């Protein structure tokens with residue numbers, strides 16, 4: 001738990017956000033400002049600022065778990081056939097605005113490439 005981290009507050013339910021998935025390590029919820037018909041955020045319960053911090057802490061299994069949950073959520077939403085995108089914005093140039101590691105799951109429309 002990191003004080004003043006909005007996603008830690010979602011994990012500890014200080015901020016109410018309906019969870020679409022939860023287990024002992026990972027939770028997922030709707031992005032508050034969706035950029036596609038399906039836009040979920042998959043995060044670890046434990047606070048890591050970004051993917052690099054989790055990797056440096058030896059949390060490779062947790063990182064794999066986050067991607068596995070993302071793929072399962074995409075499949076459950078019937079996105080696997082049409083495709084979807086997983087995004088992990090990291091740091092300032094990566095466009096990360098919330099410094100709690102998260103993976104975006106975006107789907108339900110064709111997504112442009114390259115990103116801005």
Ligand code: AMP
Pocket residue numbers: 006015017029030031032033034041088089095096097098099
């Ligand atoms: P990023 O820019 O990659 O750090 O993504 C942060 C995401 O968190 C943005 O897409 C925001 O819309 C989303 N977000 C911020 N606050 C909340 C919240 N309280 N509940 C759900 N999503 C949020």
Ligand code: ZN
Pocket residue numbers: 001002005006007008009046047048099100
């Ligand atoms: Zn946090």
